[in-house]
Amino acid sequence: MDLKGRLSQALKNVLPDGVDAEILWTVPKHVDQGDLSTNVAMLLAKQLKRPPREIATEFLGQVEWADFGIERAEVAGPGFINLFIGPGHYQGVVRDILNHGRDYGSSNEGNGKKVLVEFVSANPTGPLNVVSARAAAIGDSIVRVLRKAGYEGMGEFYVNDAGRQVRRLGLSVLAHARGQEVPEDGYHGEYVREIAEALFPDGTTPPQDADPDEFGHEAAMLNLAKQKEVLASYGVEFDRWFHESELHGSDAPMQTLEKLRELDAVYEKEGAVWFAGTRFGDQEDRVIVTSEGRPTYLLPDIAYHVDKLSRADVIVDLLGPDHHDYVGRMQAALKALGHDGKLEVIIVQQVHLKEGGEKVKMSKRAGKLVTLEELVDDVGRDVARYFFLQRRTSTPLDFDLDLAKEQSDRNPVYYVQYAHTRICGILRQDGCPEPSADADLSPLTASEEIELIKHLEQFGLQCARAAEAYEPQRLVGYLADLATRFHKFYTACHVIGVEPATSLARATLIQAAEIVLAEGLSLLGVSAPERM
RNA sequence: GCGCCAGUAGCUCAACUGGAUAGAGCACCGGCCUUCUAAGCCGGCGGUUCGGGGUUCAAGUCCCUGCUGGCGUACCA
Numbered sequence: 001m002d003l004k005g006r007l008s009q010a011l012k013n014v015l016p017d018g019v020d021a022e023i024l025w026t027v028p029k030h031v032d033q034g035d036l037s038t039n040v041a042m043l044l045a046k047q048l049k050r051p052p053r054e055i056a057t058e059f060l061g062q063v064e065w066a067d068f069g070i071e072r073a074e075v076a077g078p079g080f081i082n083l084f085i086g087p088g089h090y091q092g093v094v095r096d097i098l099n100h101g102r103d104y105g106s107s108n109e110g111n112g113k114k115v116l117v118e119f120v121s122a123n124p125t126g127p128l129n130v131v132s133a134r135a136a137a138i139g140d141s142i143v144r145v146l147r148k149a150g151y152e153g154m155g156e157f158y159v160n161d162a163g164r165q166v167r168r169l170g171l172s173v174l175a176h177a178r179g180q181e182v183p184e185d186g187y188h189g190e191y192v193r194e195i196a197e198a199l200f201p202d203g204t205t206p207p208q209d210a211d212p213d214e215f216g217h218e219a220a221m222l223n224l225a226k227q228k229e230v231l232a233s234y235g236v237e238f239d240r241w242f243h244e245s246e247l248h249g250s251d252a253p254m255q256t257l258e259k260l261r262e263l264d265a266v267y268e269k270e271g272a273v274w275f276a277g278t279r280f281g282d283q284e285d286r287v288i289v290t291s292e293g294r295p296t297y298l299l300p301d302i303a304y305h306v307d308k309l310s311r312a313d314v315i316v317d318l319l320g321p322d323h324h325d326y327v328g329r330m331q332a333a334l335k336a337l338g339h340d341g342k343l344e345v346i347i348v349q350q351v352h353l354k355e356g357g358e359k360v361k362m363s364k365r366a367g368k369l370v371t372l373e374e375l376v377d378d379v380g381r382d383v384a385r386y387f388f389l390q391r392r393t394s395t396p397l398d399f400d401l402d403l404a405k406e407q408s409d410r411n412p413v414y415y416v417q418y419a420h421t422r423i424c425g426i427l428r429q430d431g432c433p434e435p436s437a438d439a440d441l442s443p444l445t446a447s448e449e450i451e452l453i454k455h456l457e458q459f460g461l462q463c464a465r466a467a468e469a470y471e472p473q474r475l476v477g478y479l480a481d482l483a484t485r486f487h488k489f490y491t492a493c494h495v496i497g498v499e500p501a502t503s504l505a506r507a508t509l510i511q512a513a514e515i516v517l518a519e520g521l522s523l524l525g526v527s528a529p530e531r532m
Numbered sequence: 533g534c535g536c537c538a539g540u541a542g543c544u545c546a547a548c549u550g551g552a553u554a555g556a557g558c559a560c561c562g563g564c565c566u567u568c569u570a571a572g573c574c575g576g577c578g579g580u581u582c583g584g585g586g587u588u589c590a591a592g593u594c595c596c597u598g599c600u601g602g603c604g605u606a607c608c609a
Contacts, residue, residue: 026548026551027548028551028552029547029552029553029554029555030552030553033552037551037552039550039551039590042551042589042590045589046588046589051589052589076552077551077552078551078552078589078590079589080551080552123609160609163608163609164608164609165608165609168608185608270607271607272607273607274607283534283535283605284605286606286607287606287607288607289607290607291607292607294607296606296607296608296609297608297609298609301609321536321537321602321603321604322603322604322609323604323609324535324536324537324603324604324605325535325536325604325605326604326609327535327536328535328536347536347537347603349537349538349602349603350602350603390544390545391544391545392538392545392546394536394537394538395537395538395545395602396537396538396602396603398544400544403558407571408571409570409571409572410557410558410571411571412557412558413571414571415557415571415572417571418569418571418572419572421569421571422568422569422571422572425568425569426568426569427568428568429568431568432568458548461548462548465548465549469549474548477545477546477547477556480556480557481556484556487572487573488572488573488574490568490572490573491564491572491573491574492573494567494568495568496567496568497567497568531569532569532571
């Protein structure tokens with residue numbers, strides 16, 4: 001059991017008979033408030049009908065704090081119990097990191113729970129845009145963090161290869177190849193021309209009876225191949241690419257419809273079949289089979305979610321801002337099918353690119369888009385991913401292209417990477433002792449050393465929290481803080497050229513910091529360079 | 533109209549899920565390189581957490597209400 005757990009147990013042992021409380025330890029904001037703090041006395045004040053400070057004082061006297069490596073314990077403020085941890089504990093943390101290596105910070109918080117995260121899932125009708133770039137960075141990082149925290153995380157991309165947009169793509173490509181005007185509701189980007197040239201090289205033209213569905217599908221597969229390639233170079237991996245066409249092959253949508261019929265969750269009106277979403281919390285009922293007898297997108301989508309739930313305990317959808325209204329109907333559908341509470345939807349908000357202080361104008365209609373590929377070519381993979389992961393997913397993001405391209409101290413990515421680089425630089429030096437878990441770490445007592453270690457110790461907790469809340473941006477903040485602690489240490493404490501015992505202990509400490517920085521950055525999909 | 537997301541320093545954002553004195557970066561001002569990379573460190577400036585009620589020992593955080601901004605509101609996906 002870790003220190004917090006053992007301390008909680010000790011406190012529970014001194015609670016009055018018949019009284020129980022959950023004891024939570026937090027790290028106070030100010031150093032003069034100690035290293036760990038609990039508010040348990042305040043929580044019990046009402047129940048015990050006594051002032052919180054009085055209760056805290058009583059508890060304080062009943063625990064042998066020194067047994068836990070606590071140097072000092074005191075009652076503070078309205079009734080907090082604050083503990084000041086001695087250096088011995090922190091030296092143990094460093095040893096722990098060296099012993100566990102990159103596995104340090106892993107936990108079983110998720111208890112093996114299967115979490116399937118669906119993200120990007122862009123239509124195969126064109127290149128990936130910047131919102132997909134944001135979703136890709138976030139989704140991929142969520143999966144990595146989930147695994148770190150003991151969940152079985154899976155990443156999945158839903159390929160929408162069976163809808164009517166595929167036919168529209170086919171019509172657009174055929175029109176282009178014939179030198180005709182692309183239809184108004186077609187696709188107008190430059191890539192349409194490229195696909196047309198790939199399918200009809202050297203001035204060949206499509207046959208008169210060319211099937212738009214067939215060529216649409218070929219074009220879609222070319223787009224998909226390109227999307228896969230771009231995502232791979234962006235460092236984003238999927239465990240599965242699920243094609244909508246697979247679903248139709250297995251007749252899953254029709255089975256889902258039958259199931260909904262049996263549950264009496266659908267009805268007919270004006271020749272169409274409606275899902276009675278309002279009975280399950282949606283804003284309005286939705287058509288799932290049109291009056292022409294064709295299923296709408298909703299039916300296969302429900303079938304797909306049911307399929308995912310057969311493979312996972314919880315499913316997470318990362319959706320673009322244009323799919324806001326989709327949430328209610330899918331939640332309602334799953335509720336109707338007995339899967340209430342198993343779908344978590346995260347809306348990835350809009351990305352506004354800014355250059356020279358101006359918003360970069362993007363128009364889908366005219367095909368004027370900044371693609372993921374262009375963005376990565378422009379600013380690099382590390383910068384792009386870091387920028388996307390910095391902000392909370394649910395808020396729109398201004399992406400400052402000038403700042404992103406700047407190779408300077410203004411660019412926050414380098415701040416974290418530079419900490420890692422500096423460590424590698426020291427460890428590379430001839431005069432640097434070999435870090436070792438067996439080293440005597442008692443020389444580590446300086447405040448810069450202890451502050452650094454305190455932060456390293458938080459890594460596992462931060463990973464667990466980021467995983468549980470599906471919020472990888474927490475980790476970005478954590479790593480930036482960690483880098484700060486390291487840079488302060490670097491400025492204050494020399495590793496090489498000091499007294500040998502200190503030198504060895506510090507080399508071991510920075511090795512520990514290197515491990516956590518490298519592992520943390522890899523959870524973000526950002527590289528940890530040895531030289532910059 | 534209805535629904536979602538947001539509103540915290542001049543700007544971009546934090547705040548460990550209800551805790552103590554609301555913190556960083558950028559910008560602006562001033563310091564620190566003959567020793568491990570100055571892509572760094574130190575100091576200064578900067579706040580009615582959009583307004584108004586409420587819940588309680590305690591509210592930026594939860595509830596109600598109003599205001600502002602973004603997005604969405606198809607028998608498209």
